[in-house]
Amino acid sequence: MIKEIFLPSLGEGITEGTIISILVQKGEQINTEQCIIEVETDKVALEIPVDESGIIEEILVAEGDLIQVGQAIAKLKTKK
16 A cells, blocks of 8 residues: 655744755665654654555655655565
C-alpha cells in the first residue's frame, strides 16, 4: 500500500517551514520514528520522523522548498 507522509504541525502558530535537508532517498527502507527531512521555521529547526516503516516510493519536496503544514512530503510503500 502507498501512503503519503504529510508535514505535521510544527507548533502553535507555525504554518510553514523551509526544507533544510532531505535525510532519505527514493528506494530506501525506513523504520518507524526515523527522521526523513529537516525543516526550519522562523523559530526552530527540527527533524520530521515517520510513523510507519516501509520503502520511500517518492520524495515530493526538494531542499529549499517552503512547505505548508499538512502538505505531502513523500510517498511510503508499506506492507499494510
